[in-house]
Amino acid sequence: MKEVLMQVDNLKKYFPITGGVFQRTVGNVKAVDDVSFRIHRGESLGLVGESGCGKSTIGRTILRLNEKTDGTVLFQGKDLYKLPKEELRRMRPKMQIVFQDPFSSLNPRIKVGQAIGEALYDHGVTDSKVVRERVLETMNICGLASYQYDRYPHEFSGGQRQRIGIARALIMNPEFIVADEPVSALDVSIQAQIINLLSDLQRDKQLTYLFISHDLSVVEHLCDRVGVMYLGSMVEMSSTEELFRNPLHPYTKALMSAIPVPDPTYKRDRVVLQGDIPSPANPPSGCKFHTRCPIASDICKQQAPEYRDVGNDHLVACHFV
Amino acid sequence: MVKDLVEFRNLETHFHTTAGTVKAVDNVSFTIREGETLCVVGESGCGKSVTAMSLMQLIESPPGKIVGGEILFEGRDLLKLSKRDMSKIRGNEISMIFQEPMSSLNPVLTIGHQISEPLMLHMLLDRKAAKKRAIELITLVGISRPDKIFDSYPHELSGGMRQRIMIAIALSCDPKLLIADEPTTALDVTIQAQILDLMRDIKQKLNTSIMLITHDLGVVAEMADYVVVMYAGKVIEEAPVLELFQDPQHPYTKGLLKAKPIINQKQERLYSIPGQVPNPIDLEDNCHFHDRCEFCMDICKVKQPPFRTHGKDNHKSACWLYEEEREVL
Ligand SMILES: Nc1ncnc2c1ncn2[C@@H]1O[C@H](COP(=O)(O)OP(=O)(O)OP(=O)(O)O)[C@@H](O)[C@H]1O
Ligand code: SF4
Numbered sequence: 001m002k003e004v005l006m007q008v009d010n011l012k013k014y015f016p017i018t019g020g021v022f023q024r025t026v027g028n029v030k031a032v033d034d035v036s037f038r039i040h041r042g043e044s045l046g047l048v049g050e051s052g053c054g055k056s057t058i059g060r061t062i063l064r065l066n067e068k069t070d071g072t073v074l075f076q077g078k079d080l081y082k083l084p085k086e087e088l089r090r091m092r093p094k095m096q097i098v099f100q101d102p103f104s105s106l107n108p109r110i111k112v113g114q115a116i117g118e119a120l121y122d123h124g125v126t127d128s129k130v131v132r133e134r135v136l137e138t139m140n141i142c143g144l145a146s147y148q149y150d151r152y153p154h155e156f157s158g159g160q161r162q163r164i165g166i167a168r169a170l171i172m173n174p175e176f177i178v179a180d181e182p183v184s185a186l187d188v189s190i191q192a193q194i195i196n197l198l199s200d201l202q203r204d205k206q207l208t209y210l211f212i213s214h215d216l217s218v219v220e221h222l223c224d225r226v227g228v229m230y231l232g233s234m235v236e237m238s239s240t241e242e243l244f245r246n247p248l249h250p251y252t253k254a255l256m257s258a259i260p261v262p263d264p265t266y267k268r269d270r271v272v273l274q275g276d277i278p279s280p281a282n283p284p285s286g287c288k289f290h291t292r293c294p295i296a297s298d299i300c301k302q303q304a305p306e307y308r309d310v311g312n313d314h315l316v317a318c319h320f321v
Numbered sequence: 322m323v324k325d326l327v328e329f330r331n332l333e334t335h336f337h338t339t340a341g342t343v344k345a346v347d348n349v350s351f352t353i354r355e356g357e358t359l360c361v362v363g364e365s366g367c368g369k370s371v372t373a374m375s376l377m378q379l380i381e382s383p384p385g386k387i388v389g390g391e392i393l394f395e396g397r398d399l400l401k402l403s404k405r406d407m408s409k410i411r412g413n414e415i416s417m418i419f420q421e422p423m424s425s426l427n428p429v430l431t432i433g434h435q436i437s438e439p440l441m442l443h444m445l446l447d448r449k450a451a452k453k454r455a456i457e458l459i460t461l462v463g464i465s466r467p468d469k470i471f472d473s474y475p476h477e478l479s480g481g482m483r484q485r486i487m488i489a490i491a492l493s494c495d496p497k498l499l500i501a502d503e504p505t506t507a508l509d510v511t512i513q514a515q516i517l518d519l520m521r522d523i524k525q526k527l528n529t530s531i532m533l534i535t536h537d538l539g540v541v542a543e544m545a546d547y548v549v550v551m552y553a554g555k556v557i558e559e560a561p562v563l564e565l566f567q568d569p570q571h572p573y574t575k576g577l578l579k580a581k582p583i584i585n586q587k588q589e590r591l592y593s594i595p596g597q598v599p600n601p602i603d604l605e606d607n608c609h610f611h612d613r614c615e616f617c618m619d620i621c622k623v624k625q626p627p628f629r630t631h632g633k634d635n636h637k638s639a640c641w642l643y644e645e646e647r648e649v650l
């Protein structure tokens with residue numbers, strides 16, 4: 001059995017909604033609502049779902065980039081939320097995050113080489129020659145040329161900026177990387193380059209990924225296991241192969257059939273979901289998917305289905321599976 | 322025989338910037354036929370939107386300017402029309418929807434108001450008739466409880482609903498051509514599926530021609546009758562949809578088709594086109610794809626390949642691989 005690197009149990013993250021003259025809390029957006037999963041060392045776990053389903057909030061909360069509402073997060077067996085500040089700080093380099101739009105996280109007035117090396121200084125490397133060498137080495141791994149060290153962010157294209165974002169994460173020699181929609185803003189021809197870079201890095205450096213994306217075809221390509229989220233809950237999780245061969249949850253099936261296939265002869269037998277995604281501030285009762293589910297019945301409105309293993313490490317939450 | 326509705330002839334739209342000239346649309350020619358969905362596909366910055374905005378004559382000037390060519394609409398050159406006549410065409414014969422519906426809706430006016438207004442202005446309906454027609458249009462785009470939506474404000478609707486409303490407004494004048502610029506890019510896939518269904522439906526029911534701009538080859542395969550592929554301001558390939566996917570000619574088109582991960586067809590490693598799109602400023606007179614192309618020859622670096630058919634009547638491309646002349650140089 002492989003080592004569990006990240007263990008998440010009953011994680012909840014609610015964002016308060018305030019209202020009225022006194023800005024009192026009048027409700028909660030249940031962005032993450034009782035989610036549990038494990039990530040093994042060296043594996044890549046994909047997280048898919050539509051906008052607002054809580055994918056990014058999970059990514060941030062398991063790195064303790066925002067506070068949790070409830071539940072536990074163990075990284076290498078240590079409860080991240082119980083670690084003293086100093087120890088958490090020392091742990092930080094091991095856990096990194098790559099964002100969808102690396103541009104917004106780069107200071108336009110700081111040269112790219114410096115931006116990549118920044119965090120090394122924060123973590124005690126003081127010799128500027130060492131930093132420069134480490135930066136150049138990392139840039140090289142990420143497909144950036146050394147003459148680009150002294151360039152400013154605006155001189156880079158979207159794909160190159162994403163390489164900068166990856167280099168910034170990589171320079172800390174992390175063990176675990178949360179990649180939050182890292183290729184969603186890129187053109188197809190550039191997407192493929194970045195996906196290949198991420199998978200090479202994983203192989204060469206035995207990295208562990210939580211890969212967040214709304215694009216199932218990208219996730220299928222890159223991940224070993226996949227979790228599907230809907231309105232703050234995990235509705236299905238299994239190995240990638242199993243999930244794509246045998247999707248069980250009606251939402252997963254609908255999501256898969258909705259993806260346009262680049263083949264004009266492809267005969268689709270599409271489940272078009274009716275209606276809109278409900279607000280996570282006011283999710284439907286019972287199974288949260290019942291308002292759009294093609295096979296929903298009375299029990300779905302009343303009772304939340306249990307999230308359970310139906311064999312083969314295939315977990316699913318639906319009354320009719 | 323299907324009639325031509327729009328014909329772009331050698332269109333040139335340039336932007337003059339302090340850094341130099343961007344030939345955003347560089348000698349572009351293609352035809353949109355009646356009742357047909359034509360997809361324009363290509364990467365960010367290749368000139369898809371500027372082509373559409375040139376047709377609408379909504380290019381911001383300066384810095385932009387249409388410097389050459391013709392755009393024939395039912396045989397008339399739109400570029401020669403007066404401002405007044407062109408604005409009539411925009412209101413009645415051609416309409417357009419965009420990626421971000423929120424930015425094209427007025428946040429302080431009700432949905433009903435925004436649909437009725439063009440009906441009263443262009444179709445000369447009175448208030449009551451306009452409301453009746455507006456409710457019909459809201460129903461047509463698949464929204465239940467149209468009366469309630471009529472009185473709602475844009476922020477009360479979801480992204481998918483707002484895009485449906487934009488389509489309703491675009492259809493209010495019974496246009497012959499609907500231009501849709503990345504209409505589903507900002508939407509979730511399950512909502513995208515609904516909107517694409519709706520557009521197909523409308524084309525069937527109303528026989529509207531659609532010019533659909535997208536970067537997603539999946540959307541192209543699903544929607545297009547005919548496809549135009551653009552790269553760095555130029556059309557580099559065009560063909561009917563089946564032909565294009567089954568027998569692509571241009572190395573860029575081939576690369577794009579191979580680079581996209583496809584669900585249920587997992588590969589060991591993705592094919593990727595090396596490099597990146599060229600800087601659009603002051604491009605040379607050569608094949609703009611040459612420094613990314615695995616087949617690049619000497620001639621590709623110095624001379625532009627002609628855009629024409631190569632053996633198949635319904636299929637054009639611009640690549641030296643298919644030309645005799647390459648031997649000469
Ligand atoms: N107002 C402007 N000023 C200067 N250059 C412009 C302007 N508008 C467009 N361009 C340039 O024209 C070229 C074509 O742009 P266009 O918006 O048509 O691309 P596109 O294919 O629609 O891309 P995307 O997929 O990102 O929407 C680009 O190089 C762009 O930078
Ligand atoms: S013209 Fe030359 S460089 Fe351009 S696509 Fe064809 S072979 Fe490649």
Ligand SMILES: [Mg+2]
Nearest residue numbers: 369370371502
């Ligand atoms: Mg555009």
